[in-house]
Amino acid sequence: MPIPPPPGPQQPHGPYQSPQPQYPQGPHGSPAYPPGPGYQPWAQGYSPYNRPAPVNGLAVTSLVFGVLCCLPGVGLVFGLIALRQIRRRGERGSGLAVGGSVLSGIGLALWALMLATGGASSFWEGVKEGAREGANSSLVKGDCFDVPGGRLSGGDGVVTGVTCSGKHDGEVFASFRLRDGGYPGDDSVSGTADKRCYGLRDGYAMDAWAVPDDVDVYYFTPTEHSWSAGDREVTCVFGNAAEGADLTGSLRNDATVLDADQVAYLRAAHTLNAALESAPEADSVEDDLPGHKAWAGRISAALGEQARSLRGHEWPAGARKPVTVLAADLDRARTEWAKVAKAADADAFYRHYDTGLRLLDPKEGVPVRRALGLETTPPSGHGHARGGTGDGGSDGGGGMAV
Template identity: 40%
Template sequence: MALVSSLVLVAGVAYGGEGLVAGFRGGLQNAGLSRSTMDLATGTCFDVPGGDLRAEFSQVAVAGCQETHDGEVYATYRVPQRSGARYPGEEAMWRIAEEQCTRLQDGYTMDTWAVPRTVSSYFMTPSQHSWDRGDRAIACAFGSTDGALTESLRRDASSLNEHQLVYLRAANATSQALAGVPTTKLAEDLPSYRGWALRVSAAFAEHARLLKDHQWPASARRNVAARQRQLASAVRLWDRASRSSRAEVFWQNWGVAERASDLQVQTRDAKARAALGLDTTPPVHEETAERDARLGADPTPGAR
């Protein structure tokens, strides 16, 4: 996936932030319409105080998506309303936002390879203060880690043809399955990892089936067929990982399956995409060491 999904955590409404908001409004009188973060809609492009999407703020200035802007809302989500429900806390709110924003992201940018590598996903969540006033809105937004955005990142179904839609929907479903890796330690929670690998294997199997069953244009058939065969190979590798009897065996099988998937992305996937008129920029993956540190998953250092 070309998108770097860092999902930086952003608070939705700042405590005692009226002075900041007032100054922000004054400085943006000619830049755009001031709008509460509670009222952002999908497709809205905006600027924030100081251009820092990691800061706390409760107001943004609406901007044109073909102009320089700090962020672009790609999805919104309302936390289910329950009468008398207490604020779940910042960490719980951020977990909800991360889960929902990750789930909704591909619907807005279906060709994730087309998203610049400098773009990350951010989200704005209710604070304790705004929750008590009835705020249940989570806004998911794209922002650049290297300067401002200069165009819309929207690449939804309305901009794609039939063949591109089939190819991307199948690929994105597999990506979602891969993103569901457990965050527990592998040595302490092998069953969760085995279950995840089995779901990934099933996703690859469905991916391969969708490619095989579709009637592709003549110009793309050979490359899509080659991609389908490699997906079938991935099914076997992830299935083998799901049947690992020990954590260290799982780790080794996971590495084999992961490396094979990466190789496929860089070869057949790119060729099939080119034949279908999709972006061919290889995706950016987390470095193994960074992933290991995040998961704390390696039960036997050096096993891979």
Template identity: 40%
Template sequence: MTVRVPRRSLRGMSAVAALLAIGAVGCSEVSDAVDGAKDTAKKAARQQSVFSLDIGDCYNPNGKAEGTAFAVEVVPCTEAHEGQVVGEFAIDKGQEYPGDDEISAIADTRCPVEAQKYAPDTWALPKGAALFYYTPTKESWVTGDRAVSCTYTAEKGKFSGSLNTAKSFEPEQITYLKGSNAVYEALWAHQPEKDAVEDDLAGYKAQAKAVAAALDAHVKGLAGIEGTEVGKLRSTLTKAAGNWKDAADAADAFYIAYDPAFTGIDPNKSVAARKELGLATTVPADEAEVWAG
């Protein structure tokens, strides 16, 4: 689940203040105190306003990841870190603050797209990587803040190295990933709020229409990729696209089309094709849980 992490302007913090901890320490403890003070001073010196974060920056949040943030500790990506900025964009909504809900809705839609430009294969992300984002608050909006910084943050533990893998893929791999990512983006971005189809049939049909369109594009992209397993997957997804179209047009028999349509895009069905293309083959835990029933 994507979590909204608002941001505000940074109030200055002096690295010198961290060194004051040495003053009341006994002689036998001076060495440890000095080392601790150096680490604290180093962290303080690395504090950077969330306004100045750039794509590729690796960082450690000050405290919990979720909530209002003024600054983070920016570190080299070669060091263990909890998060990395993987995308950014500006919100174009005029002078009036759109409100927290609309800001979140925009980030929910845009951040997955921006993040996949940086790390296209979401299956290859470290375990526990979750998409977070820093957004303007009502207060910072008044000062001209319109930026959203999309980040992957470790839910547990820390990352090692950069998540930037965009340049490591071949054209056929990128074609596959763009198409596959778009299908699941369409599925989740159009997820109706009601659990029961009967309570929002129009919403479920709209979702089906969006997924069908994404599948059509994905199938078209797969046509230009050679490989036995890719060919098999293309046939499976072509059938699934037909089921999603039937669901989008259904009246009283929505489930008859929806059930096979949903089964048809089970990520487990793409493992063999991914292996053939040299991509990650372990279905992410959250997706595996959804299709496990």
């Protein structure tokens, strides 16, 4: 006669049903014949053994906080509470609670030591630096973003990407990597970023006339701390020159936005712009006459190259006549700047320079721009020539293209 299972909390209610009887064993331990329809197994989920005590949840939480060491004080408190609950409720997890309490206690001691020695401040700066590097490294050419407080200079560098169609604090127009090696110093990094970023802006905003006068160039650079972690990236961005003011709409106007005729015209103009911006560092012609004469020679050569580029392109019908007139004006300016380059002294330099500068009147390029659908209002700060040319100065005029 079968022996019934022991009574327990899981035993089925109602009339007792016998478990399967034992059958003769066949080969390999299998039953010699299947059970008949009159026998049924125990109900699913029945266990003849007592259920084990549950694990205390606070003990697990204490261990997690102890391992992560993020809030050691909380982990220690949870561990002590868990030990008391385990004793009172008969739950499991005392080992977890003890381990969490010990690890949390060690973490709490380390936090106290860091606060006493200033290590916590260094750690937090490192966290902020990491966030800064992660945010800036995600910026690519054409991205627009906001920064806390709208400050592109002197801020913490944390950025939030936004659409360029609305208001935003900055727009990325280029990026480049610095050479490997030891950290060159803040001044060297900033100097390189300044020179390279200003040189790269025309590749993104080819038509400088279309860039508002209140737009300036900013850049994100590696710090000494991020340099040690392998950061070499410089990110060049456009921003408003007025602190906290916004930009609206994208400033991008390159081959992805402009048509082939517009690009051809602006590329020819950039030949002259590059020469104008190569002025010597000395402000006075008297301080560096050879340097200023060499600069005038570069301008003369650029004017000739610009005229040849304009004549060599197949322009649409409406632009052919104004392009022909502009190329002739460039020839006259080239002749005068060649005389500047051969000046025997400062007086002769200034005499030919004044005439040559008048021949670089940006308004001469307006008819061509109008025919090509480009901006026709010269920016107030056209030219941006580095250095100067003595009393006459150089507003550069940006040639007759910008």
